[in-house]
Amino acid sequence: MDTEPLRTALRRFDPRVRLELPRPMRERWAGLRRDVQALASAFTDQRPPPVRLRDGRAYVARTAQAAALNRRTLQIVGVDPLTPDAVRLRLARLDGAPTPFHPGQFLTLCVRVDGEEHRRAYSLCSDPTRPGELAVAVKRVEGGRVSGHLVARAEAGQRVDVLGPSGSYGVTLDAAASRHLVLVAGGSGITPHLAIAQGVLAVEPQSRVTLVYASRSATDEMFATQLDDLVEQNPDRLRLHRVHERPAPGFAGQAGRLDAAGAAAAVAALPTDAAGYFVCGPAPMMEAVTAALAAHGVSPDRVHLERFTPGPRARGAATTPQPVVIWRGGASIGTEAAPGRTLLEAGLAAGVAMPYSCAMGGCGACRVRLTAGDVVMDEPNCLTDRERAEGHVLACVARAAGPVQIEVPR
C-alpha cells in the first residue's frame, strides 16, 4: 500500500499562524502542533530516537576529585601478626558495602596519637577481587609514632578514618590481557605487589608474574605462607625469587641484600621486555634496582616506582613569609605562606577546599597549576614530565620561593 501521499501531507502539517497571539495561546498552539506530530509520527518517520548517547564528561573532574577527597570511616575487623614487628589490619566499611580498588593503590590512614591526627599512606595488600574486606600491612618503623601505635594498639572493633583508595601505581586488571609483570619488593614494599600478584593471577588467566622479594631473614618475611600458597596454586604463572640478607641454613634463594651487586644478580635472570617492572621498598634498594634494570637493558618508561617515604626536603624555598594567591572556579583568595609551609598547608589554613590525599608527593591528588612565581618541590615525586611542562606542581610538597599564584582545578 502506498502511504507516501499521506506521509507527505503529515510531514507538511506545519501551518504558520501569522496573527500575533497572546503568549498563553501561542504556547497552546505549539503544544497542539507537537501533539498532532506525535500522533502522526508513526507515518512520518519523525519519531524521536528511543535512546540518546551521553558522554558523561561533566563528571570526570568531579570523580577524580571526589575520590581523592573521599574520607570515610572503616572498622578494624581483624589484626593478624605477620612478623615480630608487623601486623596486617583487616578493614571493612561499617555498612558492609565494598570498597573497590586497583591493585597497587594505597589508603591514607588518619590516626590519632595522643590527641593529634597523623596521616600515613599504606598500600592495600588484600585481594582486589574481594573488595568487601580491605587489608593493609603496618611495619613498626624505628621511632615511628604512627606505626608503633598501630602495631601495639590496633584491635578488632576499633574505627579508623581513611582517605582513598588512591594512587596511580599498579595495574588496571584486564581479563583479556596477556602480559608478563615483574615485581621487585624490599621489606614492607611487598604489600602493593601482593595485591597486584593476587589480582593478576585471579583475573588475567593468560598473564604471568615474576616476584623478586628481599627480606632481612625468613622471620622478617611478610606473607611467607600466602606467597608459597600462591606459587603452589599457579606453578606456571608465578615465579618467586627470594633474597635474604641473613639466610638460614639450607635457604634456596639468593643470599645478601639488594645493593648494587645484589640487584644486578637478581635482575640478570629477568626478561628485558616484560610489560611492566614495579619496584617498591627502601630508597637505597629502589635506586640499586632501577640502576640494575637500566644496565640490564630495560627501557625506563616500563619501570614504575612506589615510594613509601617522602623524598628529601628541597632547598631554595623562601625563608620569609610569601604572598600566595589561590584561584578556584573563577574566584581568588590571597593568603600568606609561612617559611617552610607547603602551598597545601597555606591553602587549607586559608579555608580553601584544596584536594589532597597522601600529602607526601605520591598520589597527585593535590596537583595545581602554577600561574605565576616560582616554587621548589621535594623530589622525587609522582609528577610526570608532561605535567611539569604544563606548569603543574604538587601543592603538598611545593614551597614558595617568592610570591606565587596557583590555580586549583575544579
Add this chain to the structure above:
Amino acid sequence: MKLTDRVLDRLPPRVKSQLDAWREVVDVFSHIRDPRVLKALGPSGVRGLLLHRGKQGVPTHVAASHRVHFDWSYPHDHPEMEALYLRAKQGQWDGDDLPWGIDVDPVNPEVPLLPAWFFDFDAIPVASRLSPKERLAFQHSQAAWMLSQFLHGEQGALFAAAQVTEAVQFFDGKFYGATQVMDEARHVEVFQRYLESKMQKLYQVNDNLFVIIDALMADGRWDMKFLGMQIMVEGLALGAFGTMYSTTAEPLLRALLRNVIQDEARHVHYGVVALRDHVRQELSESERREREDWCFEVALLMRNRFMAYEVYEEWFEGIISRAQWRQFVTDAPGMELFRSVMFSRLVPNLREIGLLSDRIRPAYEEVGLGRYFDGAAADQISGDQMLSELDAQRAAAA
C-alpha cells in the same frame, strides 16, 4: 488469511507497530471496569500513550490541582511519622561518597550488568543468533533502559514527594516528607550520573510509566497521590531495584542500589502509615472501592506494560513483531523475578492499608497474584531486612 490481515501484512513495519501500539491502548482501557478509575486514568492515558507527551523532545507541563495544607499551630500529631523523620535524618547519605572511580565497562563479560540468564535468548530465533558480544551489548541496552526508567520514575517521585509534603495533613508528615524530597533528588542525581558517565546512554521515558506519573501528579486528592507514589510507584521501584541489586555483578551499581533501596523502604513505610488510618476511618465505602479498583488497574499496568519497547525500537523493530517481542520480554526469567519481587512487596502493603478486601481478591487471584496475599508489609520489614533477603536470593542463584 483474512482480508484485514492481508491489508495489515502489507503495511510498512513502522505503521504496523503503531497500529499494534494503539490496539494495546484500547486493550488497556477497555479492561477497566470502574468508570471512576477510567475517568482518573483516561486523560493521562491519552497524553502518554497516544500523544507521547514524555517523548516530544520538550519539557512537559502537567497542571496540578491539589490543595496545600497549612497548620499554624505546629501540632505533634503523628508519633510514628516523627520516628520515621528521625530515622530519615540519620539515614541521609552523599551521592559523591559512592565509588565513582570504578571504571565500568558495560560489555565486560567478567562483570556483567545483568546475568546471562536474565533473557532466554533461545526463545526466539533472531535473538538466538546474537553473538556473545552482541548479547552483552543487548544486556547493556536493557540495563540502561531499566536505569533510565528508574531515573524518570525518580523525577516523578521528586515532584510527587514535594506535592505530598504540601498536601499531607499531619505536621510530622510534612517534616518526614521534606526528607523524602531530598532522598528523591539524590536518587535523580546518582542515577543520572551513573547513566551519563557509566552507561553513556539515556532512554526516553516509557509511555506507561508516563501515564502513572501524569495521573498522580494531576489528581487533586492527596490520598491518591500517596497511593500512586508511596505505594504503587515506590513498590514498582523496590521491585526493579531489588531485581537489579540481586543480579548485577557491577560493584558501583550494587553500592548505589543498596543505598537507594534503604531510602525506598522508608518511603513505602511512610505510605502505609499515612494511608492505613485514612482508608479505614475517613473514606466512605464507595471511595474506598474506587481506590481499590484504581490500585488493581495500576498494578496490572505495571505487570503487563513495561515491555521495554524503546529497546525493541533500537534492536528489533522491523525484524520481529511487537507481539513476539512482548512474549520474549514477558517470558524472560529476569522479568519474572522482577514481577515476583515487586508484587511480593506491593500486595501485602495494599492489604495493610485496607485496599485488598474480599471483593477484589478474586481479581488478583485471576491474574496470578493471590500467592502474595500473606506477605510482610512495609511497616513490618526494614531496609536492612530487605537487603539481606535480596542477598540471600543472590546467593541461592549463584
